[in-house]
Amino acid sequence: MKQPARLLVGAIALSSMAFSMSSFAQATITVSTWGGPNHGINTIVWPTWKAWIEEATDDRVTVEVVHDMGPPPAQMEIVADGIADASWIFHAHMAGRFLATQLPEFPTFEEFSSEDASAAYWHTHQEYLQQANEHRGVDVVAMGVHGPGQIFTRDQISSIDELAGKRLRVGGGVMSGLAEAMSVTGVSIPPTGTYEAASQGVVDGAMLTLESLRSFRVAEVAPHTLTVDGGFYRGSFAIVMNPMFWDQVSDEDRAAIESVSGERLSRLFGYMMDISDQRGVEFGEENGATFTQASEQDIDYLRGVASNLQDAWSESIKSRGVDAPAALAFFHEQLVNAAAEERIEASVVSH
The missing domain is CATH 3.40.190.170 (Bacterial extracellular solute-binding protein, family 7)
Incomplete structure (x- = not known):
């Protein structure tokens, strides 16, 4: 092969490698949020999740938070339609659609932290509630329970x-x-x-x-x-993502994002609610x-x-395939387990 031809082949190979590497470069999760700029979701949860994701993916994935993309009841649709990649939803805003998610809302007349409740709720959702398919159209990456x-x-x-x-x-x-x-x-x-x-x-x-x-x-x-x-009562939330977002990142980065979501992100959400309640009472x-x-x-x-x-x-919820007594018993078992586990506070980057 002549020298110019070898150079051309080499250039094409390098170009192909660069294209392959850049096809997943610096993906951004666009988060639609509500609750006001000083709400804990915006001052604690999103900044911390962003830091976790950037660290887990070596900065290949980041998070951008956008306010006022739509009212709270519209957040599910905003994510499902791809207007935003992620958001937080309050299930009671869509009561006709969500029934299984009422599980943590009933009063217990007992004190427990929102952090523990949210961790327990995540596992209960994964074990029992997700089969009701109430979050169809989006991926659930965390579950949350607010304070009393x-x-x-x-x-x-x-x-x-x-x-x-x-x-x-x-x-x-x-x-x-x-x-x-x-x-x-x-x-x-x-x-x-x-x-x-x-x-x-x-x-x-x-x-x-x-x-x-x-x-x-x-x-x-x-x-x-x-x-x-x-x-x-308590309140039920979820952090949801558009499934199409995963096409923008590698399998490795998807796994990295999921590793800082799930129970960990659920705990973060609950921790935020605990801190926000304390500040509310003080105020x-x-x-x-x-x-x-x-x-x-x-x-x-x-x-x-x-x-x-x-x-x-x-x-x-029988018609949705959920064994309510078993799910409730599991939730309360998980509450006990969650209380014995390490607190999330040390991992929070913004308070």
Whole structure:
């Protein structure tokens, strides 16, 4: 072979290698987010997940977070349609579609961390709930449980009876059933709309988490909190991805991303909720918020309501192929296991 021909062949070979290497170069996971720039999902979860992914892939994959791509109930569709590669969804925003995911929402009247609950929920989803196929169209990379859901009101109350006729923000799912049992008029609005609705008198308060006192400015418009141990309810979330994203990365990088997702990302989400609740309570106390524990009589009533709701739920998901009693038992077993495992805090890069 003549010298020019050898040079040409060599150049073609190098070009092919460069193309092969560049075909997976610096992929970006575009994350659609909501909750406000100061919400823990945006100050803790996404920055930490980004750092984990960049480290795991030697910077071949990164994360870009974009705000206001759509309202909270639209996030599932935004990801499924490929407008964004990933997002976080609150299952109660799509109550008709999601039933199996109500599993961690029922009140237990016991205290446990959102970090442990989220880790337990991830394993329960993988073992039992995913067969319901409720997340069809997207890949689930983490599951999350928020902290104890409490009741916030404009006027101070001390018992459930005083809630009768009140208009409260509710988010669907189990909390809707609880609201009805307490003779509350539920108003379906996202957490981000609570401040405006309460300040304009559209609602008398809200069923939300303690972090909402700060994150959604609830302390300014509904500063009085009625509480029960473990919360009136919990909330179910997922972090989801568009399956087509995996075409942009190598199998090696996909495995690397999955290694810092799953239980680890679920724990991170729960940790964020725990920290956010602590900050919410501190903010509320600094700004004159009150906290009133529900009476034992009220809690006994709520136990009966919760039992009825759980029985109805168990029956409703049979048709989706989920063994509800087994899934619930597994979830509570996993809660115990999760509490004995190492905390995620040391791996968090942003607080």
